[in-house]
Amino acid sequence: MKSFEEILELLKSNFSGENDISSSKEGTEDIINVSPSLIKEVSKFLASTEGLEFDSLILLSGVDDENGEKVKQEDESIDITGGTLSVYYHIESVKLVHKLILKVSVERENPVTTSVSSVWGCANWHEREAFDMIGIIFNEHPDLKRILMPYDWEGGYPLRKDYRNPEFYNGMKVPY
Amino acid sequence: MGFLDKEFTQDNIVVTNLEALLNWARLSSIWQTTFGIACCAIEMMATSASHYDFDRFGVIPRPSPRQADVIIISGTVTFKMATRIKRIYEQMPEPKFVISMGSCSNCGGPYWEHGYHVLKGVDRVIPVDVYVPGCPPRPEALLEGLLKLQEKIRNESMIKSA
Numbered sequence: 051m052k053s054f055e056e057i058l059e060l061l062k063s064n065f066s067g068e069n070d071i072s073s074s075k076e077g078t079e080d081i082i083n084v085s086p087s088l089i090k091e092v093s094k095f096l097a098s099t100e101g102l103e104f105d106s107l108i109l110l111s112g113v114d115d116e117n118g119e120k121v122k123q124e125d126e127s128i129d130i131t132g133g134t135l136s137v138y139y140h141i142e143s144v145k146l147v148h149k150l151i152l153k154v155s156v157e158r159e160n161p162v163t164t165s166v167s168s169v170w171g172c173a174n175w176h177e178r179e180a181f182d183m184i185g186i187i188f189n190e191h192p193d194l195k196r197i198l199m200p201y202d203w204e205g206g207y208p209l210r211k212d213y214r215n216p217e218f219y220n221g222m223k224v225p226y
Numbered sequence: 227m228g229f230l231d232k233e234f235t236q237d238n239i240v241v242t243n244l245e246a247l248l249n250w251a252r253l254s255s256i257w258q259t260t261f262g263i264a265c266c267a268i269e270m271m272a273t274s275a276s277h278y279d280f281d282r283f284g285v286i287p288r289p290s291p292r293q294a295d296v297i298i299i300s301g302t303v304t305f306k307m308a309t310r311i312k313r314i315y316e317q318m319p320e321p322k323f324v325i326s327m328g329s330c331s332n333c334g335g336p337y338w339e340h341g342y343h344v345l346k347g348v349d350r351v352i353p354v355d356v357y358v359p360g361c362p363p364r365p366e367a368l369l370e371g372l373l374k375l376q377e378k379i380r381n382e383s384m385i386k387s388a
Contacts, residue, residue: 199343200306208342215342219305226338226346 051148052101054080060102064095074153081138081151086163089139089154090190093169096141096150104150107170108140112180116211118158130212135161135186141170156186165191183209245384252295252321253379255284256372259294259314264301266328266362273365283372291317296375298368299348302330302337308345315352323379325371326354329361336361 052060054073061071061082070085071092084092096104118133139152156163165188167173177188178197185207188194196203205216205224215224242250258280262270274280274287288294291314303311315324326348329335334346348354355378358371 200309203305205342213342220309222305222308222345222350224305224342224346226334 051146053148054150057096057102057148057150058082060099061092061095065092079151081153083153083155086154086156089152090164090166090169092152093139093141093166097169101146103143103145104141106142106144107166107173107176108142108149109138110140110166110173110176110180111138112136112184112186112209113138114184114209114211115155120212127214128212130158130210133158135184137163137180137186139166161186162189163187164189165194167191183207185210245382248384249380249382252382253284253376256295256323256375256379257288257293258285259291259297259318260287260289261291261297261314262300263303263307264330266300266330269362269365270298270300270327270368273368278365278369280369280372283369283376285372291315292319294318295321296323296325298325298327299331299354300327300362302335303345303348303351304343305345306343308348308351311348312351323355323375324348324352325356325358325368325375327358327360327368327371328363329359332357332359 058071058073065071065088067085067088070088072083074081074083096102113136115134115136116130118130121129121131123129134155135158136156137154139154140149141152142149154163161184163186165173165177167177168190174192175197177191178194180186181188181194182196182198195201199208200219203219205219206213218224272278274285280286285296291297295318297315297318299311315322326332330337330344331348334341334344337344338346345351356371356375358367360367363371
């Protein structure tokens with residue numbers, strides 16, 4: 051079992067970019083921020099290094115950080131430009147009984163990161179959901195298509211904070 | 227001189243008109259498509275089970291829409307499902323009837339405002355004969371919905387326009 055500080059030190063000494071690895075505190079949780087270009091390598095490292103052995107991805111969630119510039123529209127809805135979307139990875143070593151939270155932030159206008167489904171198989175569907183709901187694109191994903199909304203849905207990403215319902219889907223009226 | 231049915235000496239002859247006979251036959255054996263969507267489907271299954279006994283009204287689940295008379299829309303109709311419901315409905319032979327069961331399929335229910343994935347009422351894709359309110363409706367409510375449908379069928383006419 052390793053503490054958060056020990057894991058952070060290990061990561062920093064193995065991935066030595068300028069802003070690639072950092073830590074922050076959100077609420078009561080310590081979080082390791084990873085740059086999108088490194089997430090796959092960091093995940094591989096965490097999963098396969100002796101003494102870390104993060105063998106389980108508990109959950110992966112996409113988040114709209116809502117930190118861009120907000121413009122209120124005439125119909126009370128908002129438009130957001132700039133800011134970030136984030137992916138949170140809650141991982142655990144069942145064997146060594148320690149847990150960790152990783153966070154990857156990507157630009158709202160270019161939300162591209164790398165898939166970790168080759169490291170943890172269950173990331174496959176989680177990443178599809180994050181793509182479906184928030185619109186984060188995971189490079190190297192084996193099958194990145196919508197998972198909950200219809201495959202031919204063109205109304206956007208429903209859980210973005212500036213989402214607006216389309217008027218129609220396949221001839222069916224969408225709003226109440 | 228009594229009524230016409232008293233004129234016959236054998237007692238196994240019934241006199242009626244064709245319309246009443248056809249309607250009686252139809253309303254007494256309404257087969258439902260075996261089709262459930264969400265939590266309302268649990269209540270629908272309870273209605274089919276021995277305690278409430280849908281079968282005493284001639285309702286039995288038929289696992290093929292091509293041989294069913296009624297489809298009970300029992301749950302939240304998502305856009306994904308709406309496409310399929312329309313297709314199942316189109317596979318049913320005439321005369322066919324639709325019971326919309328519960329708030330979701332009536333009007334979107336709790337998803338009416340923020341349900342980006344929910345069709346706000348199944349009547350936007352197929353015509354509905356009877357709406358059963360409730361969330362979910364109790365079996366008694368569904369039974370009453372069925373009785374309403376039977377009433378509707380009983381009053382149908384081949385020559386008068388509805």
